[in-house]
Structures are given as C-alpha cells and as structure tokens.
Amino acid sequence: MNADNMAETTQKTALITGITGQDGYYLSRSLLEKGYVVHGIVRRSSSMNRERTDRLKAEFPDWEEQLFLHYGDVTDAACTIERIIQLEPDEIYNLSAQSHVRVSFDKPLFTHQVNAVGALHVLEGARLLNRTKPVRVYQASTSEMFGGIPGTSPQSETTPFHPRSPYACAKVAAYHHTVNYRESYGLFACNGILFNHESPMRGENFVTRKITRGVAWIKHGLQERLALGNLDAKRDWGFAGDYVDAMWRMLQQESPEDFVIATGETHSVREFLDCAFERVGLDWTAYVDIDPRFLRPAEVEVLCGDASKARSQLGWRPETSFRGLVEMMVDHDLELAERHRRMSAMLPLGVSISTASASSSPSPT
Ligand code: NAP
Numbered sequence: 001m002n003a004d005n006m007a008e009t010t011q012k013t014a015l016i017t018g019i020t021g022q023d024g025y026y027l028s029r030s031l032l033e034k035g036y037v038v039h040g041i042v043r044r045s046s047s048m049n050r051e052r053t054d055r056l057k058a059e060f061p062d063w064e065e066q067l068f069l070h071y072g073d074v075t076d077a078a079c080t081i082e083r084i085i086q087l088e089p090d091e092i093y094n095l096s097a098q099s100h101v102r103v104s105f106d107k108p109l110f111t112h113q114v115n116a117v118g119a120l121h122v123l124e125g126a127r128l129l130n131r132t133k134p135v136r137v138y139q140a141s142t143s144e145m146f147g148g149i150p151g152t153s154p155q156s157e158t159t160p161f162h163p164r165s166p167y168a169c170a171k172v173a174a175y176h177h178t179v180n181y182r183e184s185y186g187l188f189a190c191n192g193i194l195f196n197h198e199s200p201m202r203g204e205n206f207v208t209r210k211i212t213r214g215v216a217w218i219k220h221g222l223q224e225r226l227a228l229g230n231l232d233a234k235r236d237w238g239f240a241g242d243y244v245d246a247m248w249r250m251l252q253q254e255s256p257e258d259f260v261i262a263t264g265e266t267h268s269v270r271e272f273l274d275c276a277f278e279r280v281g282l283d284w285t286a287y288v289d290i291d292p293r294f295l296r297p298a299e300v301e302v303l304c305g306d307a308s309k310a311r312s313q314l315g316w317r318p319e320t321s322f323r324g325l326v327e328m329m330v331d332h333d334l335e336l337a338e339r340h341r342r343m344s345a346m347l348p349l350g351v352s353i354s355t356a357s358a359s360s361s362p363s364p365t
C-alpha cells in the first residue's frame with residue numbers, strides 16, 4: 001500500500017449538526033485542517049443563512065473533496081438516524097441547538113424538542129450504528145446547567161446542576177441521556193460542559209457581539225444608542241477557536257468522560273463594555289441605555305469554570321485572553337462597519353442596505 005492509499009484508509013469522517021453556527025464554523029475549520037472528511041447537517045430556510053459555511057468554502061479552495069452539506073433537522077428522528085447510518089461517521093459532534101437563553105423563555109417546547117429530543121435522536125442513531133461500526137459522540141453541554149447559584153463558583157464536573165431557563169433544562173436532559181447511553185450501551189459519548197465562548201462569528205444577539213457590533217456601528221456613525229439588560233451578570237468568556245480543540249480532544253481519549261471547558265476568569269457585562277468602548281476611545285456610559293425588556297425571568301448571575309480536569313487529562317488550555325478576545329471582536333466589527341458605510345455611500349439617495357441586527361429581533365434579545 002502506498003502512502004496515498006494509506007492516507008485514504010486512515011482519513012476520519014466527522015458528522016456535525018449545527019455546522020452553520022459559530023462553533024460549527026470553528027470546529028469544521030479545525031477538522032478540515034486535520035484532514036477529516038466533514039459532513040454537516042443544514043436546515044432548509046426561505047432565506048439562506050450560510051455566511052459561515054460560505055466563509056469555510058472560501059478558506060478551503062479544495063473544499064469539495066472534504067466538506068459535504070446535507071439537509072436535515074435533529075427534530076426529524078427518521079432523517080437524523082438515517083443520515084448517521086448512511087454516512088457512518090467516526091465522530092459525531094452534536095452542536096445543534098436553539099442556543100439563545102432569553103428566546104427559550106418564548107419558545108420552551110421548541111427549545112426542548114431541539115435541545116433534548118434532538119440530542120436523543122442523535123444518540124439513537126449512534127447506538128444503532130455502533131452495533132456494526134464504532135462511533136464517538138460529542139454532546140454540546142453548557143455551563144448554563146449549573147445556574148450560577150451563589151456559593152457554587154468555580155463550577156467543575158462535580159458541581160450540582162440547577163438549570164434556570166427552558167434552554168438549560170433541555171440541556172440537562174440531553175446531558176443525562178448522553179451519560180445514560182454511555183453507561184447502558186457502552187457508547188463512546190462525552191459531554192463537553194463549555195462555558196461561554198465568543199468570536200467574530202458569534203450570533204449578533206448574544207451580549208458580547210451585540211456590544212462589539214454596537215461599538216463599531218456607533219464609532220462609524222451608523223447607530224446612536226445601544227440598549228442592554230443586566231450589566232451585573234458575570235460570565236467566564238473564552239474564545240470559540242480555542243474551545244473547539246477541546247471538543248476534538250475529548251473524542252481522542254481512550255475512554256469517554258465529561259469535561260468542563262473554561263478560562264477560570266469571570267467578568268461582568270459592564271467590564272466587557274469598558275474594554276470594548278475603550279478600544280475605540282469612547283465612554284460607554286454616554287451611549288448605553290438599560291431596557292428592562294432585555295432582563296430574563298430568571299438570571300444566571302455568576303459563571304466561572306474550573307477546567308483543571310481538561311488541563312491535566314486533555315492537555316487543553318485557553319490561548320486567548322479576555323482583552324484579546326474583546327479586541328479581536330471589536331476590530332472585526334469595525335471592518336464590517338467601515339465596509340457597510342462605504343457601500344451605503346455608493347447607493348442612490350433613499351436606498352439603504354439591510355442592517356438586520358439584534359435590534360431588529362422580534363423579541364428583546
Ligand atoms: P449557534 O451559533 O446558535 O448555532 C446553533 C446551530 O444549531 C446552528 O447551526 C443552527 O442552525 C443549528 N440548529 C438549530 N436548530 C436545529 C435543528 N432543529 N436541527 C439541526 N440544526 C439546528 O450556537 P453555538 O454558539 O455555535 O453553540 C453550539 C452548541 O454549543 C449549541 O448546542 C449551544 O447550545 C452549545 N453551547 C454554546 C456555548 C457558547 O457560549 N457558544 C456554550 C456552551 C454550549 P441554523 O443556522 O439553521 O439556525
């Protein structure tokens with residue numbers, strides 16, 4: 001067997017649900033760089049939301065040999081299980097979710113269907129495939145499961161769960177299903193309990209991106225004010241690009257286990273504002289309004305993770321500092337705002353480019 005054939009037979013295949021999301025982008029990029037064949041599940045929608053997968057294609061000119069997108073939806077049991085059996089992936093990363101905590105209060109049943117029942121469909125598909133071909137599963141669990149109860153910080157793998165939203169309740173169910181499939185069927189299934197991770201690819205209605213986009217739009221005169229909710233909430237914010245590496249490392253272990261992934265530092269929304277506005281030399285107190293519509297029925301006050309197990313067993317550690325993350329996001333949004341301003345200036349009077357953003361969400365997010 002020559003080296004080319006050898007590479008072919010050892011090339012791994014991964015299936016990613018949620019490939020169009022923030023983590024889907026960074027994880028795909030990392031797996032493609034490692035030589036994986038990557039299959040991604042995408043949902044059909046009336047308007048295309050492929051910004052991140054299009055970016056991937058641009059970054060990997062030979063993507064057609066390695067990256068394959070398939071229509072699907074994790075709430076569709078037959079389709080999800082059939083895809084898994086048909087594609088026979090070595091690794092499955094279940095990243096799909098209705099991932100917005102505030103929105104989960106508006107859509108509790110839908111959130112449960114996607115985040116809990118959808119995860120169960122993925123596990124069932126993996127269990128069936130595993131009868132004939134070994135498969136490993138990563139479940140995207142979350143620090144929201146801890147609920148940030150006072151006195152429980154820093155949270156580790158042994159901290160009790162106290163979910164405080166429909167989103168977190170559904171994720172707790174998926175977490176337990178994952179453990180149960182491991183214990184009942186010997187499935188190689190891991191929960192990555194990831195604390196908040198952000199990037200320039202973050203959705204625009206999460207607080208970090210809402211702020212960095214607001215900073216850039218204000219700096220370029222495209223927006224006047226920024227409306228936010230609770231500025232006292234504290235989060236352990238890391239960089240998504242660092243965190244997807246931990247997902248992969250979990251599936252390369254000898255035996256499946258659950259891991260907390262975090263930086264071990266916590267900062268308030270207020271501190272994030274300080275840092276982001278400082279980057280452009282502005283004082284946020286002159287631009288930010290507090291709008292009670294952005295408050296949640298129950299809040300998670302403080303999250304701060306203890307990732308010492310991941311550090312010692314996976315050899316994983318975060319590479320990006322809090323300030324480095326904020327500046328990376330502000331700089332990216334400044335570039336977008338500059339491009340937007342230039343393009344707007346070229347349009348005829350009265351015509352404007354759509355500025356769909358968090359501020360145009362149907363409900364306060
Ligand atoms: P995200 O940007 O909101 O991406 C979510 C992905 O799930 C999108 O690709 C979305 O597709 C897809 N999806 C939603 N409903 C689906 C369905 N019914 N069937 C198939 N796909 C569906 O989220 P993220 O920040 O990348 O997070 C990835 C995962 O990690 C999520 O499960 C999230 O709950 C979890 N997590 C995130 C963090 C964080 O701080 N980012 C922390 C802990 C855990 P569309 O593009 O079509 O909507």
Ligand code: G4F
Nearest residue numbers: 099101142143144195196205206207228229230233294365
């Ligand atoms: O950015 P957020 O919406 O993220 P949240 O709720 O912490 O959830 C994110 O991280 C979880 C991991 O812990 C993931 F599982 C989940 O999928 C998601 O990725 O809000 C962060 C904090 C909250 O305390 C919120 O009340 O910021 C506060 N906040 C203040 N003003 C705001 C706003 N959040 C949003 N989205 N919009 C605001 O205007």
